[in-house]
Amino acid sequence: MLDQARVMRALENVYDPELHQSIVALNMVRNVAIEPSGRVALDIALTVEGCPLHQKITDDVNHVLRQDPEITDVAVNLSVMNEQERKKAFQKAFESAQQNRAQGATSAKPNVTPPTTSSNTRQAPVIGPLPGQGPAEGMMSDANKTVVIGIASGKGGVGKSTITANLAVALNKLGARVGIIDMDIYGFSQGRMFGAKDKARVNEQEKIIPWQVHGVYLVSMGMFVEEGQAIVWRGPMLGKMMQQFFTDVAWPELDYLLIDLPPGTGDVALDIAQKVRKAKLVLVTTPQEVATYVAHRAGDVAKRAHQEIIGVIENMSYVLCPHGDRMNIFGSGGGKALADLFRVPLLGQIPLESTVREGGDEGEPVVVSDPESLSSHVFLDIAARIKHRIEEEAAG
Numbered sequence: 001m002l003d004q005a006r007v008m009r010a011l012e013n014v015y016d017p018e019l020h021q022s023i024v025a026l027n028m029v030r031n032v033a034i035e036p037s038g039r040v041a042l043d044i045a046l047t048v049e050g051c052p053l054h055q056k057i058t059d060d061v062n063h064v065l066r067q068d069p070e071i072t073d074v075a076v077n078l079s080v081m082n083e084q085e086r087k088k089a090f091q092k093a094f095e096s097a098q099q100n101r102a103q104g105a106t107s108a109k110p111n112v113t114p115p116t117t118s119s120n121t122r123q124a125p126v127i128g129p130l131p132g133q134g135p136a137e138g139m140m141s142d143a144n145k146t147v148v149i150g151i152a153s154g155k156g157g158v159g160k161s162t163i164t165a166n167l168a169v170a171l172n173k174l175g176a177r178v179g180i181i182d183m184d185i186y187g188f189s190q191g192r193m194f195g196a197k198d199k200a201r202v203n204e205q206e207k208i209i210p211w212q213v214h215g216v217y218l219v220s221m222g223m224f225v226e227e228g229q230a231i232v233w234r235g236p237m238l239g240k241m242m243q244q245f246f247t248d249v250a251w252p253e254l255d256y257l258l259i260d261l262p263p264g265t266g267d268v269a270l271d272i273a274q275k276v277r278k279a280k281l282v283l284v285t286t287p288q289e290v291a292t293y294v295a296h297r298a299g300d301v302a303k304r305a306h307q308e309i310i311g312v313i314e315n316m317s318y319v320l321c322p323h324g325d326r327m328n329i330f331g332s333g334g335g336k337a338l339a340d341l342f343r344v345p346l347l348g349q350i351p352l353e354s355t356v357r358e359g360g361d362e363g364e365p366v367v368v369s370d371p372e373s374l375s376s377h378v379f380l381d382i383a384a385r386i387k388h389r390i391e392e393e394a395a396g
């Protein structure tokens with residue numbers, strides 16, 4: 001008999017394309033109504049408004065239900081989860097990703113046969129260049145060989161700037177020429193981390209001369225205003241600033257340009273995605289669920305922009321006790337769950353060490369101030385993994 005249980009069983013085979021979980025398990029299916037004619041109407045609550053993959057979910061629901069000979073018609077009404085429901089859905093996805101990992105599975109396997117309708121082949125909309133935007137210049141262009149990597153986090157304080165600084169120095173130690181753009185306009189801190197204080201100077205061509213410290217070239221808002229001074233720029237001004245940091249700086253030839261992005265998924269991250277189409281992304285999170293949850297959103301913007309996510313770095317992962325045990329004071333598993341969600345590697349787990357903070361406060365990233373510390377070794381290891389991956393990609 002055609003009843004709700006049978007409909008729900010069929011829908012267990014429809015997977016959320018981003019969370020890789022059944023839409024039933026994620027509690028996305030609501031208000032299933034079966035009419036005597038065999039018409040099934042149901043609501044699907046999407047995790048985020050304007051979810052770019054809603055058409056895929058709708059197509060898959062139609063596809064699985066229409067395989068039931070007693071179902072004559074399907075009507076899908078889309079709605080959006082509230083904040084609490086969304087948190088639960090993400091939590092469920094994280095737990096499941098962790099479970100899969102524990103069981104040695106690489107990912108949950110949807111067993112829905114993709115329908116062959118043309119609408120199913122529709123991808124998440126690409127965030128394209130802005131109208132009126134000219135061709136990308138210099139290091140922003142695809143033709144330029146500098147590898148641009150944005151360092152992003154969902155929320156502030158997870159160590160994104162610390163990681164940018166140390167990765168830059170670590171890549172330099174591995175023989176690469178590295179620059180940093182401190183695009184964390186409202187919370188710029190790279191000058192402090194590198195002990196650079198001079199105000200901006202320009203060369204004869206009127207280009208800004210980057211700071212050069214510990215082998216790394218660096219530009220930051222700190223060259224123009226004091227740290228802590230409020231900056232009230234909005235969208236277009238920020239975009240212009242970003243462009244200037246790329247094009248109006250006397251950059252030497254660089255192998256890597258790291259961009260310390262502002263936390264969250266705001267204008268700057270989008271601007272980079274639009275204007276520097278080759279830019280890749282590294283996601284930073286702490287092991288806590290909430291940091292991981294918000295980092296997911298940062299990654300989601302990258303995915304929509306078809307930006308490559310190189311991997312995830314988990315910071316403040318553990319404290320190493322004197323007898324060698326690891327204490328997970330901020331919980332555990334967030335970085336790996338996030339990496340599993342995006343199907344990218346967890347590049348490394350950085351311990352919580354006072355030497356990391358001291359190095360940042362004193363203008364010497366820990367990789368310089370305490371190269372034998374555990375964190376320094378982890379930073380070098382992560383830098384080597386990134387470099388290896390980029391070189392492999394370049395080799396085809």
Ligand SMILES: Nc1ncnc2c1ncn2[C@@H]1O[C@H](COP(=O)(O)OP(=O)(O)OP(=O)(O)O)[C@@H](O)[C@H]1O
Pocket residue numbers: 153155156157158159160161162163184187189262263315316350351352353354355356357358360361375
């Ligand atoms: N692994 C670590 N061990 C100890 N302290 C750390 C570690 N990582 C970062 N910190 C410290 O945590 C604080 C926040 O780090 P940081 O400024 O890098 O975060 P952020 O994500 O860039 O923050 P925001 O975006 O708000 O600027 C700093 O004082 C930093 O020295």
